[in-house]
Amino acid sequence: MxxxxxxxxxxxxxKKVFTTGEAAEICKVSQQTIIRCFDSGRxxxxxxxxxxxxxxxxxELLRFMRDNEIPTETLxxxxxxxxxxxxxxxxxxIVELFVDAxxxxxxxxxxxxxxxxxxxxxxxxFHPDLIILDYMLPDVNGNVVCDRVxxxxxxxxxxxxxxxxxxxPDEIESLRAAGADDFIKKPFNIEQLMGRIDELVEA
Numbered sequence: 475m476x477x478x479x480x481x482x483x484x485x486x487x488x489k490k491v492f493t494t495g496e497a498a499e500i501c502k503v504s505q506q507t508i509i510r511c512f513d514s515g516r517x518x519x520x521x522x523x524x525x526x527x528x529x530x531x532x533x534e535l536l537r538f539m540r541d542n543e544i545p546t547e548t549l550x551x552x553x554x555x556x557x558x559x560x561x562x563x564x565x566x567x568i569v570e571l572f573v574d575a576x577x578x579x580x581x582x583x584x585x586x587x588x589x590x591x592x593x594x595x596x597x598x599x600f601h602p603d604l605i606i607l608d609y610m611l612p613d614v615n616g617n618v619v620c621d622r623v624x625x626x627x628x629x630x631x632x633x634x635x636x637x638x639x640x641x642x643p644d645e646i647e648s649l650r651a652a653g654a655d656d657f658i659k660k661p662f663n664i665e666q667l668m669g670r671i672d673e674l675v676e677a
Contacts (some may be wrong), residue, residue, distance in 0.1 A: 480595060481596060484551050485520070485644045486500055486548055487549070488533050489532065490531065491529050491530065491531055491532065492529070492530045492531075492532070492535055493527070493528070493529065493530075494508045494509050494512065494528050494530070495508075497517075497530050498537055500535070500539075500540075500548050500549055501538075501539060501544050501545075502636070506650075509528065510531075510580075511538070512530070513530055516538070517530060517534065517535075517538045518530075518531075518534045519531060519534060532549075533676075535549065536549060544590065549617050555581070556580070556581060556582055556583040556584050557581060557604065557675045558582075558583050558584075558585070558600060558601065558602045558603050558604075559572075559576055559582055559583070559584045559585070559603065559604045559605075559606065559671075559675075560584075560585050560586070560587065560593065560596055560597060560600060560602035560604070560605045560606070561584060561585070561586045561587070561605075561606045562585075562586075562587045562588070562590070562592075562593040562605060562606065562607045562608055562611065562616070562619065563588065563606070563607075563608040563611075563637070563659070564588045564589065564608065564611060564612050565608070565642075568608070568637070569586050569588070571664060572584065572586075572606060573586065575664055575668055585600050585602070588611075589611055589612055589613045590611045590613050590614035590615075590616070590618060590619045591613055591614075593605070593619050594622060596620065597619075597622075597623060597626075597629065597632075601628070601629065601632075602632055603631070603633065603675050604632065604633045604634075604635065604671060604674060604675050605632060605633070605634045605635070606621075606635050606637060606671075607619055607620065607634055607635065607636050607637070607654075608636075608637055608638060609636050609637070609638035609640070609645075609649070610638060610640060610662070616636055616638075616649075617634075617649055617652055620634055620636075620649065620652050620653055620654055621652055621653070623653070625652035625654065633654050633655045633656060633674045633675060634653060634654050635654070635656045635657070635658060635667075635670070635671070635674070636649050636654050636656070636657045636658070636661060637657075637658045637659075637660055637662065638657075638659065639661070641661035655674055656670060656674065658670070
């Protein structure tokens with residue numbers, strides 16, 4: 475069963491796998507239509523072992539809805555399913571570069587912070603899908619922020635990319651060991667970095 479929202483409507487936002495009946499309700503079509511799409515391969519999923527029941531993963535249902543121009547708000551909630559990015563850097567030019575890049579891409583919603591303290595506060599309230607994190611911050615090193623994120627179970631799926639121009643190879647390995655998903659050396663090519671970000675968050 476799905477949770478009920480405050481307005482009495484079902485909340486599908488946090489659900490990971492759907493029955494054909496739930497998919498039909500979300501897509502506003504008949505369950506038989508969903509079953510036909512599943513059986514024909516237009517909608518991918520799996521069968522519950524030892525039964526005839528079909529199950530559809532969240533990412534596949536989203537793909538199916540977008541391919542068939544079915545509104546996804548019911549499934550992704552407010553914001554239209556945009557990936558949330560937090561940029562943490564005390565260099566205004568770097569921050570502006572990322573704000574411009576993400577602002578030109580309607581798949582992303584971006585917030586910025588210039589200190590580790592602000593980053594911690596925003597991470598708690600914003601719950602970013604990705605953090606772009608400068609290693610050298612005014613109050614703490616970025617690895618401290620990374621450690622705090624990795625110790626927060628509610629942020630288990632948050633990706634972290636470090637950016638810095640002054641980190642040696644040993645430090646890079648320690649950052650990866652601490653939970654960083656990637657390290658980018660300054661100066662960087664913004665187009666290449668955006669491509670890497672797309673891969674990490676599958677936007």
